[in-house]
Amino acid sequence: MPDSPAPQTETDAATQAVVEQSHPWAELAPEHFRLLRLAPLPTDRHTGARPLRFIQFGRVERLGKHHSLLRLTLQLPNQLVRKEQNILEVWANHSQRLISFGPETGLLVQPENRGLGRFMLAQGIGWARQHFAHYQVETTALASKDAFSDEARARRDHCLQAQGLVVEYLDPLNIKAQCSAPRVSSLHSDWHTEKVQIVELLDAANMLQQADQSVREFEVKVRKLENRVEVFKREDGSLRFTIACLVAFCVFQAGLLIWMATR
Incomplete structure (x- = not known):
């Protein structure tokens, strides 16, 4: 020693x-x-x-x-x-x-x-x-x-x-x-x-590959959600137009009834 x-x-x-x-x-x-x-x-x-x-x-x-x-x-x-x-x-x-x-x-x-x-x-x-x-x-x-x-x-x-x-x-x-x-x-x-x-190097490469795949899957989900939002926007515009027409028709009917009642 x-x-x-x-x-x-x-x-x-x-x-x-x-x-x-x-x-x-x-x-x-x-x-x-x-x-x-x-x-x-x-x-x-x-x-x-x-x-x-x-x-x-x-x-x-x-x-x-x-x-x-x-x-x-x-x-x-x-x-x-x-x-x-x-x-x-x-x-x-x-x-x-x-x-x-x-x-x-x-x-x-x-x-x-x-x-x-x-x-x-x-x-x-x-x-x-x-x-x-x-x-x-x-x-x-x-x-x-x-x-x-x-x-x-x-x-x-x-x-x-x-x-x-x-x-x-x-x-x-x-x-x-x-x-x-x-x-x-x-x-x-x-x-x-x-x-x-x-x-390790292969583990890091696998992590990057999985992260890239997760990003791509997330992008697909985001595009689907964006498409649904666009559909909802178009439906919302159609509903707004329909409601505006109904309001105008109701106002016209009310005016017509008032005019007929005052004659």
């Missing part, structure tokens, strides 16, 4: 952050894309409506002699997010046999409360378990802004603990926290598949 790496000091952590930022892989763009389906969920009082949505899931990985990297991204149609949002990085340091999850700002996912956080972690953990199951997991500090309320803190902690990470609080107010795990092999790579589903 490999020796445990020495605890990192703040200087070491800062140096490692600078190294990662200057690494040739620091700005790698996604190379492989898949489609994600977010199932419609009941409206949440804090995060609002949660309708059916589709999201592009990007992936790029590199396996090197000294480091390896997996970067996952989410892209929303017609919606811009900040650079640090919707991204997860998994770095493997082969000299220290250490896996670290990034970025430093934490995993910030939009839209919130849709199961995407667990999905991203599960994908990163699955990759790490496949290649580096015996590596240790670096302790990661959790940003206090991710727990602005008790409910947000509970949701964050549940997401991390469900993947096998241990959450520890460093102060009595439960503001400063960190998460860790003994080994990559102790982490879990499952997620809420009923909330987030990977849509």
